[in-house]
Amino acid sequence: MSTTTPTRPSVSGTSRTNRQPASRWLVLGVLLLASVYFLAPVWWLLVSSTKTSSDLFSGNGFWFGHFALFGNLHEVFTHDGGIYWQWLGNSAIYAVGGAGVSTLISAMAGYALAKYTFRGREFTFSTVLAAVLVPQPLLAVPLYLMFSQLHLVNTYWAVLLPSMVSPFGVYLARIYAASSVPDEIIEAGRIDGAGELRIFATISLRVMGPALVTIFLFQFVSIWTNYLLPVLMLADDHLQPVTVGVVGWQAQRAIGPSAVPFNIVITAAMVSAIPLVILFLSLQRFWRSGLTAGSVK
Known part of the structure; x- marks a missing residue:
């Protein structure tokens, strides 16, 4: 009477699938930080160009004040x-x-x-x-x-x-x-x-x-x-x-x-x-x- 041994899931395959989501999140986090690093000065420039001279030195520098762009x-x-x-x-x-x-x-x-x-x-x-x-x-x-x-x-x-x-x-x-x-x-x-x-x-x-x-x-x-x-x-x-x-x-x-x-x-x-x-x-x-x-x- 033959007996069959249960197959075990591949440890290497399981660890590989577990590492992939982690690496993706890591890459996504690095890209997000890089985007913030490069886009933050651009956003500040756009927002600051719409402010008056007095508003530039008061309030939040990354948000709008009195609209004075024109x-x-x-x-x-x-x-x-x-x-x-x-x-x-x-x-x-x-x-x-x-x-x-x-x-x-x-x-x-x-x-x-x-x-x-x-x-x-x-x-x-x-x-x-x-x-x-x-x-x-x-x-x-x-x-x-x-x-x-x-x-x-x-x-x-x-x-x-x-x-x-x-x-x-x-x-x-x-x-x-x-x-x-x-x-x-x-x-x-x-x-x-x-x-x-x-x-x-x-x-x-x-x-x-x-x-x-x-x-x-x-x-x-x-x-x-x-x-x-x-x-x-x-x-x-x-x-x-x-x-x-x-x-x-x-x-x-x-x-x-x-x-x-x-x-x-x-x-x-x-x-x-x-x-x-x-x-x-x-x-x-x-x-x-x-x-x-x-x-x-």
């Missing part, structure tokens, strides 16, 4: 002869011009490093990687000394020219071109009689679209939020970007009766962040489509 906006755009408009225009010139040219240069350089074989290619790419690791503040003073010799200090070019070069953009374009632009498409274009420039402009740039959007976003944000380079290069208030201008208003706040009210400074800082939010929201669909296309390929 009055604050009017004071921002009319203070000091409406110079805030010019600061926004300068930032747009620096960010759009610098990011656009930088994206094109990065695409051309990255494509060449990925698809063409020439002497010194690996050394050139290693130099680009080394440039990525160099902190940008270290280059500010040498750039100032060089531009002062060229008589470009206190001009638009003093900020535009350094913004047109992005080693990280070249690196990203090279990696994306190597993995996403098939050599067969390039060869097919050559067989059809297309030149190298036409192949790059009509075929490769379209395939590299998601990478170019990423490069443009990174460079735009970097230029828009840059403070050290403009404050070194520009002495004229009418050439300064919005970052330098708002910090200048903050500095004036400590100078007696001519001080700029604190509610104007905070509202100006809030307005300066709106273009970045609009840019991310308008370009995120290109990011998503690029990620989906890359996964299918």
Whole structure:
């Protein structure tokens, strides 16, 4: 007469299923803390921009007081002869011009490093990687000394020219071109009689679209939020970007009766962040489509 021994549940399987919910809660808790850490300053900025100068120093800093947003906006755009408009225009010139040219240069350089074989290619790419690791503040003073010799200090070019070069953009374009632009498409274009420039402009740039959007976003944000380079290069208030201008208003706040009210400074800082939010929201669909296309390929 045969006897069957009862099967015991797997201890390892049970412990694995018990650990999974705990790990999920841990990840969720870390993500929640990170969200609070990053969103709390944004919420404080939004709430503070709706308050009067007296309400900023009374009550709860993370909740609304007397709603004065429209009055604050009017004071921002009319203070000091409406110079805030010019600061926004300068930032747009620096960010759009610098990011656009930088994206094109990065695409051309990255494509060449990925698809063409020439002497010194690996050394050139290693130099680009080394440039990525160099902190940008270290280059500010040498750039100032060089531009002062060229008589470009206190001009638009003093900020535009350094913004047109992005080693990280070249690196990203090279990696994306190597993995996403098939050599067969390039060869097919050559067989059809297309030149190298036409192949790059009509075929490769379209395939590299998601990478170019990423490069443009990174460079735009970097230029828009840059403070050290403009404050070194520009002495004229009418050439300064919005970052330098708002910090200048903050500095004036400590100078007696001519001080700029604190509610104007905070509202100006809030307005300066709106273009970045609009840019991310308008370009995120290109990011998503690029990620989906890359996964299918």
